[in-house]
Amino acid sequence: MAFEIAWSPKAIEGYNAIITYLEENWTEREIRNFVKESDEVFALLKEHPEMFQKSTRYKTI
Numbered sequence: 529m530a531f532e533i534a535w536s537p538k539a540i541e542g543y544n545a546i547i548t549y550l551e552e553n554w555t556e557r558e559i560r561n562f563v564k565e566s567d568e569v570f571a572l573l574k575e576h577p578e579m580f581q582k583s584t585r586y587k588t589i
Contacts, residue, residue: 531573
């Protein structure tokens with residue numbers, strides 16, 4: 529059973545900041561690679577959330 533990833537506003541802001549940095553300093557190829565690898569990690573997280581450490585700040589996550 530796959531879980532859903534809930535993005536916090538801070539997480540969205542951070543991810544977008546990374547994309548902006550890549551757009552300003554790297555090529556389209558690196559941006560595509562980053563997004564592809566990120567999507568692969570997100571897919572793993574959805575299927576196997578126990579692979580990652582639980583949040584100590586947010587107890588319900």
